[in-house]
Amino acid sequence: xxxxxxxxxxxxLPRMSWAPKNLYNLWARTVGPKSEDIKFRHTAQQxxxxxxxxxxxxVRAYHGDFIPEKVFKRWFLPETLPDVRPRRQVLGDDKSxxxxxxxxxxxxxxxxxxxxxxGMAPVGSLMFAEVERRIDVFLFRCCFAHSVYxxxxxxxxxxxxxxxxxxxxxxxxxxxxxxxxxxxxxxxxFRPTEHTKYxxxxxxxxxxxxxxxxxxxxxxxxxxxxxxxxxxxPSFSTCSAIYVRHPTARPGYSEIPTPYDADGTLxxxxxxxxxxxxxxxxSKSQLARMPEDRAIAQMEDIQEGRKGxxxxxxxxxxxxxxx
Numbered sequence: 001x002x003x004x005x006x007x008x009x010x011x012x013l014p015r016m017s018w019a020p021k022n023l024y025n026l027w028a029r030t031v032g033p034k035s036e037d038i039k040f041r042h043t044a045q046q047x048x049x050x051x052x053x054x055x056x057x058x059v060r061a062y063h064g065d066f067i068p069e070k071v072f073k074r075w076f077l078p079e080t081l082p083d084v085r086p087r088r089q090v091l092g093d094d095k096s097x098x099x100x101x102x103x104x105x106x107x108x109x110x111x112x113x114x115x116x117x118x119g120m121a122p123v124g125s126l127m128f129a130e131v132e133r134r135i136d137v138f139l140f141r142c143c144f145a146h147s148v149y150x151x152x153x154x155x156x157x158x159x160x161x162x163x164x165x166x167x168x169x170x171x172x173x174x175x176x177x178x179x180x181x182x183x184x185x186x187x188x189x190f191r192p193t194e195h196t197k198y199x200x201x202x203x204x205x206x207x208x209x210x211x212x213x214x215x216x217x218x219x220x221x222x223x224x225x226x227x228x229x230x231x232x233x234p235s236f237s238t239c240s241a242i243y244v245r246h247p248t249a250r251p252g253y254s255e256i257p258t259p260y261d262a263d264g265t266l267x268x269x270x271x272x273x274x275x276x277x278x279x280x281x282x283s284k285s286q287l288a289r290m291p292e293d294r295a296i297a298q299m300e301d302i303q304e305g306r307k308g309x310x311x312x313x314x315x316x317x318x319x320x321x322x323x
Contacts, residue, residue, distance in 0.1 A: 006065070013061035014259050016140055017147035029058075030259050038266050055269035062259060063128040064137075066152070075291055076130040077274060121249045122263035124271040125256040129247050132229075132256060133173040133295075135162065135180060141257065142234045142241040143226070144182050146189075159186035174243040175294035181240040230255055 006012055007021040014026040028034045038058055040051045064072060131137055139151035139160065154160050155170040161181040162172070174180070228234055231248075234241040247255035254262035261267065 013058055015062060015065060015147070016137070017149070019147065022147075026259050038260070040265050040269065052269045052273040055266045056273040058266060059128075059258070059260065059270045064131045064134075066149070067131070072131075073274070073277060074286070076134075077278075078127060078130065079278070121251050122254040122267070123249055124267045125254040125258060125262040126247070126249055127271060127274060128256050128258070130173060132247055133243075134170070135160065135167065135172045135174060136170040138174060138180060138232070138241070138243060139182065141229055141232055142180075143228070144187055144239070144241075154182060154186055157186075159183040169292055171291040173291065173293045173295065175298050176243060176245045178243045178294055179240055180243070181238070184239045187239065227257075229257055 006015060007017070007019050007025070012022070012025055014029055015022050017023075029038065038055070040046070040055070046054075060069070060072070064076065067076060132141070136148055136151040136155055139145050139154060140148045145151035145154060152170045156168055158166050158168055159182060160167055161183075162174075163179055164181075229247065231243065231245050232241055233244050249255065249262070252263075256262065258267070
């Protein structure tokens with residue numbers, strides 16, 4: 001945590017935490033009295049640049065405020081950011097006339113009608129998909145930690161295991177199929193099995209002392225975020241979880257957990273801010289400093305395995321020819 005006032009009620013923005021002050025900030029700045037600060041209108045006194053900057057600051061405060069902006073744009077921002085803004089007709093552009101001549105208008109009108117019926121997918125929220133792949137954010141989404149800052153501490157102190165091996169790099173991005181385990185003694189709201197039956201702190205707590213499983217009890221302030229995303233498969237009895245797949249979005253729904261409207265003006269303005277600030281072409285020296293990405297490592301292993309298989313097949317073919 002870089003700022004001691006990260007949970008300040010007067011000026012702080014919502015973060016990834018179950019702290020009571022942060023949950024109050026989350027309520028106040030999304031549906032409470034301060035929600036008007038993030039509702040932008042065309043007639044506002046602020047310029048479009050100021051609105052985009054404030055939108056970027058709001059979403060980045062929640063999605064990875066512990067990641068420096070330079071590092072976020074270089075490694076945790078998708079390289080290809082499609083434009084979510086509607087098309088604007090430019091005077092003097094004869095593209096529409098050519099499309100009309102090619103009889104493509106009918107197909108586009110059918111597509112537009114289908115989009116109006118189903119709605120467009122909130123792809124703007126997917127710019128935080130790489131952040132959700134981080135192992136510390138993953139632990140917070142699994143409800144193994146009170147905040148993402150505590151999840152980072154668990155990783156750095158060596159209480160987290162990635163595929164059975166102790167892992168201390170909190171910036172690692174997971175790949176589909178990776179299993180993350182946490183030492184039960186390091187989780188604050190896990191009770192040891194040798195204790196007697198206890199009173200659950202909320203109705204959603206589970207008491208499995210009679211069955212021999214690890215009892216699981218969430219703190220009372222966790223209720224606003226008491227859910228597991230669809231791309232995570234947790235097991236509270238073994239204190240482990242599997243990263244099943246990457247988060248996706250479909251019309252009217254986004255799997256990126258965010259306190260803001262995934263298809264709202266705030267996320268779209270933040271998207272437009274980063275569209276103009278795409279990550280630069282990475283040099284070899286920059287690629288050497290890239291945070292660990294398990295998906296890329298798996299692809300490299302698969303390619304090396306295929307290369308070794310081809311060489312082995314060539315060697316077998318040469319041996320059979322000699323025979």
